[in-house]
Amino acid sequence: MEKMEGCGPSECRFDSYRGHMNLSTPIEEIPRIGPAYQKRLKKLGIKTIRDLLFHFPHRYEDFSDIIPISQVREGGPFCFQGEVLDIKNIRTFRKRMMLTQMIIADETGKLKVMWFNQPYLINTFKKGDFLCLAGKVNGKGSLMYLSNPAYEKIENWKLKIENSDLTHTGRLIPIYPETEGMSSRWLRFIIKPLLTKIKDGIPETLPEEIRKEQDLLPIKTAVWQIHFPDTLEKAELSKKRFVFEELFDLALAILREKIKLAKEKAIVIPINLEVIKKFIQKLPFKLTLDQKKSAWQILKDLEKARPMNRLLDGDVGSGKTVVAAIAVLNAVKAGFQTAFMAPTEILAKQHFGTINGLLKGFKVKIGLITGKENLFGSKKIKRKEMIDKTKNGEIDILIGTHALVQEKVEFKKLGLVIIDEQHRFGIEQRARLCHKGYGGQAKLIPHFLSMSATPIPRTLALTIYGDLDLSLIKEMPKGRKKIITRVIPPEKRQEAYDFIRSEVQSGRQVFVICPRIEPNELGEEAIASSLPFARLRLARVADVKAVKQEYEKLRKDVFPDLNVGMLHGKMKTEEKEKALTDFRERKTDILVSTSVIEVGIDFPNAAIMMIEGSDKFGLAQLHQFRGRVGRGEHQSYCFLFSEFRSNPRLKAMVVSQDGFELAEKDLKLRGPGDLTGQRQWGFPDFVMASLKNIELVEKTREAAKKILTKDPELKKYPLLRGKLEEFREKIHLE
Ligand code: ADP
Ligand code: MG
Secondary structure: OOOOOOOOOOOOOHHHOOOOOOOOOEHHHOOOOOHHHHHHHHHOOOOEHHHHHOOOOOEEEEOOOEOOHHHOOOEEEEEEEEEEEEEEEEEEOOOOEEEEEEEEEEOOEEEEEEEEOOHHHHHOOOOOOEEEEEEEEEOOHHHOEEEEEEEEEOOOOOOOOOHHHOOOOOOEEEEOOOEOOEOHHHHHHHHHHHHHHHHHHOOOOOOHHHHHHOOOOOHHHHHHHHHOOOOHHHHHHHHHHHHHHHHHHHHHHHHHHHHHHHHOEEOOOOOOHHHHHHHHHHOOOOOOHHHHHHHHHHHHHHOOOOOOEEEEEEOOOOOHHHHHHHHHHHHHHOOOEEEEEOOOHHHHHHHHHHHHHHOOOOOOOEEEEOOOOEEEOOEEOOHHHHHHHHHOOOOOEEEEOHHHHOOOOOOOOEEEEEEEOHHHOOHHHHHHHHOOOHHHOOOEEOEEEEEEOOOOOHHHHHHHHOOOEEEEEOOOOOOOOOOEEEEEOHHHHHHHHHHHHHHHHOOOEEEEEOOEOOOOOOOHHHHHOOOHHHHHHHHHHHOOOEHHHHHHHHHHHHOOOOOEEEEOOOOOHHHHHHHHHHHHOOOOOEEEEOHHHHOOOOOOOEEEEEEOOHHHOOHHHHHHHHOOOOOOOOOOEEEEEOOOOOOHHHHHHHHOOOHHHHHHHHHHHHOHHHOOOHHHHOOOHHHHHHOOOHHHHHHHHHHHHHHHHHOOOOOOOHHHHHHHHHHHHHOOOO
């Protein structure tokens, strides 16, 4: 049995880990985790021991070098061991701070140690205790002191101490991603004894032949070494194993879906050239070459007896809707219905308007179904009526939000499903939609088209979406005005404000994007620790512009003469809609918003996009924001407010307006996390970063193919199968 070192009196002993525990044991049953911490963990999606052990550190602090006190000097961080000679609390009167002062000594010398505002530490240590400490040293000579160090009590110090017995000092220390109210120290304190107890019960999830072939660490070793590595090389090897596994699972999931889909049969929808020609002739503009190509690829897919599974990918404003309309028209004229799903009510309604306009004169019956209203043509109807009309085939195109996937909605002959901004829907939802045709007993699967305004570099598309069929619209319609983009350093702020005022006075409107809703609370870790990284973070978190603050500032101080509105994700739906309606009706001149404004809303009169804290957004996202303006006839501007002198991402924004080009650049600059909506994928950073490693991705795909060819149902791999099922619920695979 190993001992848990460094427990304070309030912390319980490792001995309390009694009874049987395995990976699926809920965190509530871990003795050291009280209700407050249970809540915080759950916020992170950590519900079981498995989740906890797979919450990986994002970096390590190297405290493995233990030095004699006599060698300690200003700077650091340093790590050393010694005996407590004295400890006391001192109240500083001027600053009203509580100082805990300790004197620690080894054979070579003495050093003063100070902790700020942690008076309870006096109960943690006593004279004669033997400690390992790590931290930065301030001051010189007799004024030298160690400030807010990480600490660890060594119980049996008369025996020989191995670095590997230590948890918080004297070794490579795992630092976990910053989270409110949960320090890395606490996580180490929980994870280390858990790992010790459970390590041997962690079953291998990679097929053994693949693991050996790729020379990857066994899971038991890797889990241990990623949390408490002996060396950085071992940490790296562990990471490599998990990256491989994540990508392998992903490849497996994609391939399985593909195999499944290839077995399905779909309705054949023949191409009706006559109608399509007529449609194109009636358009007020000429289709771009990419639009024509994409439309043709889609129409060819619809003709096949296996379900289309295609992603139509094009920048904001590249004209995806017209292409979709061609597919819809073709399906409808062949006697099939279309379901068209959008992520929000506003967007569903916008599509409803656009599709109505485009298909005018083609005798197509279009319905809108949302949580709020149901429209048939221009008429409001009851939901029940809409559902009936869809079921008996009176409606050709049903456009809507999630309301479309409701149980009650059924189609008579559903031939085509279109989803705008696909990443907002899980594959489960999509599967549900797909089985709504033919009275819910479909033998035939409808064709599936998803649309995305997030340009994906080709390499990445291959990686993530496997062999997905992809239509790209790279070319923008002719005559689009360039959006003038400028990086605004702090000293040019006033100038930018003046310009904005003059634009508003000549009738334009302005978006202001801010990174966060509330001023961020500082995490426990950032305050408790004096590590240089923590301080750096402290400064950054503190200067994040918050929407509410910014709104107040603009309304009261900067533009008291103008009308300023606010929009953020925590507002009620009605409030949000009111904010948008006010903006649309020009009751507000300036709309301050979080990134909720990101997707697809059309405001032709908005000509200025001003982005606060632009350094905090990825290129792809910045480009999306910029796409909110430049939709009307006016010259548009994008102002990137930045605290930094030079940021390659912002520079790229100034130079390029091409979403695909920017996406490639983003991939190079910082990995694909931002491109694909990392949160939707739920991968840790290091996995996202390795997605650009095409060679590795190819390897994982080969491995997945190998396993599936031998064992398509994964009968030999129940663990893997279980994992994939879980995966399926979380992730979309187009
Ligand atoms: P998105 O790809 O962002 O969905 P839309 O389909 O909403 O883009 O198209 C944006 C605007 O461009 C619409 O007003 C549409 O009518 C117009 N448009 C589409 N294709 C062309 C084209 N080939 N030439 C000119 N304007 C076009
Ligand atoms: Mg669109």
